[in-house]
Amino acid sequence: QKEVEQDPGPLSVPEGAIVSLNCTYSNSAFQYFMWYRQYSRKGPELLMYTYSSGNKEDGRFTAQVDKSSKYISLFIRDSQPSDSATYLCAMIWVNDYKLSFGAGTTVTVRA
Amino acid sequence: GAVVSQHPSWVICKSGTSVKIECRSLDFQATTMFWYRQFPKQSLMLMATSNEGSKATYEQGVEKDKFLINHASLTLSTLTVTSAHPEDSSFYICSARVFAEAFFGQGTRLTVV
Numbered sequence: 001q002k003e004v005e006q007d008p009g010p011l012s013v014p015e016g017a018i019v020s021l022n023c024t025y026s027n028s029a030f031q032y033f034m035w036y037r038q039y040s041r042k043g044p045e046l047l048m049y050t051y052s053s054g055n056k057e058d059g060r061f062t063a064q065v066d067k068s069s070k071y072i073s074l075f076i077r078d079s080q081p082s083d084s085a086t087y088l089c090a091m092i093w094v095n096d097y098k099l100s101f102g103a104g105t106t107v108t109v110r111a
Numbered sequence: 112g113a114v115v116s117q118h119p120s121w122v123i124c125k126s127g128t129s130v131k132i133e134c135r136s137l138d139f140q141a142t143t144m145f146w147y148r149q150f151p152k153q154s155l156m157l158m159a160t161s162n163e164g165s166k167a168t169y170e171q172g173v174e175k176d177k178f179l180i181n182h183a184s185l186t187l188s189t190l191t192v193t194s195a196h197p198e199d200s201s202f203y204i205c206s207a208r209v210f211a212e213a214f215f216g217q218g219t220r221l222t223v224v
Contacts, residue, residue, distance in 0.1 A: 008152075032211035043204045043215035044155070046112055051211070088154060092211055097143065099206075099213055101154045 003027050006089055006102025014110050019076040023089035023102045026070065030091040030100070033065050035074045038086045038104070047087075048074065079109045113139050113209050117216025124195055124223055132190045132219045134205030140185035141207035146178075149202045149218075158203075161188040195223040 006023045013019055021035075032051045036044035048063040050056045050072075056063045064073040072091075076083055089102040114137040124130050134144055142163045147155040159180050160168040167180035177199075179191040192199055204218040 034213065036215075041202070041218065041220060043115075043117065043218040046212060046214060049212050090213070092213075097145075097160060097208075098157060099145075103154045106152075 003100045004089065004091060004102045007105055008103045010106040010108060012108045012110060013079055015079060015081060017079050017109075019079050019083065019107055019109070020073065021075075021087050021089075021105050021107070022071060022073040023091075024069075024071050025091060025100070027091075027093070027100070028067075028070065029093040029095075031093045032091060033063070033072050034090045034092075034099075035061075035063055036088040036090060037083075038088060040085075044088055076107075081109050081111045084108045112212070113137075113207070113214045115205060115207050115214045115216045117205050117219055119219060120217055121220040122222070124221070126196055126223055127194055129191055129193045130195055130221060132192075132203055132205070132221075134188045134190070134207075134216050136186045136207045139207075139209055141188075142185060143208060144182060144188040145206040145208075145213070146180060146188075146190050147204045147206065149204060155204060158190075163188075192221065195221070197223045199223050 004025045035048045038044045053067045060077045062075040086104045086106045088104040090099045116135045118133045144161040146158045161180045161182040163182045169175045182188040205216045
C-alpha cells in the first residue's frame, strides 16, 4: 500500500464548475499537507499549505484536512480553463526530510 | 513564496556526454535541496538529497556515480548526469524547503540522443 493515495483521473469539468480533488494517507505522523499545481513540462507550483485539521481558503481554492480520517481535499471554485493542470498532494512530518507525493490528478476545464 | 531557479530548462545531448543542471535558491539559503526525476504522467521520484558541505544521500536504486550531486554553497546545488544514455532522458526537478514548505524549480527536460 502506498503512503499517499490519489486518484490519477483524468477529471474533466465544464468551466465554472467546482473541482474536487482528494488524497488519503496511511502515515498518521504526517503533520504538513500541501497541494501543488503542475503544468505540462513545468515544475510543481505550491498552491496551498496547511498543518491543522479544518479548512483553509485562498481565493478560489479551499484546502481541507481531516486528520482523524487521514483525508485531505482541494476544492477549486469557479474553475477556469487556465486551471487545467495536474494537481499533486504532498505531505511531510517534521522529523523526516522527504515529501510523500500522491500520483497526481490531471484536470481539464472545458471552455 | 520562496523562489527556486533551475537551469537549463531543457537540454539535448549526445549519448556518452555529461550534462550539468543547476539549482539555485534565489531569496533564501537552503542547507538541503532535493533532486527528483519525473517520467511522463507519473509523480515525482526522489533521487537524492543534497546537503551543503557534505555528501549527497541517494535513494535506493539511484546510481551515485552516474548522478553526481554537488552542494557547494547555501544557494546552489548541481546535478551532473555523467555518460548520459537515452534511458536517462527525463524531466529533472530540484526542490528546496523552507521549514515544511517545499518549493520547486522549473524543471529540466533532458533528451539524450
